[in-house]
Amino acid sequence: MAYALGLILLYVLGWLLLVPLKMILKFIYNGIIGGIVLWLLNVVGGIIGVTIAINPVNALVVGFLGIPGVILLLLLQWILA
Secondary structure, three states: HHHHHHHHHHHHHHHHHHHHHHHHHHHHHHHHHHHHHHHHHHHHHOOOOOOOOOOOOHHHHHHHHHHHHHHHHHHHHHHHH
């Protein structure tokens, strides 16, 4: 019985350590995608004068929110400028 309980405890501990790793990898993935979107926006938007700085916070906002994130950053830039 003690061995079974130990195996179950080991399984739960492994699962608890794996979940944060998945979240960290998701943050990294979304940040990379957001950075690529911001770079594309800067390339295309540079023609008409619309650019957003590429930094980790902006990349994560765009990576998680998508198009609404880009609109949010553009509105914040317009309000603060």
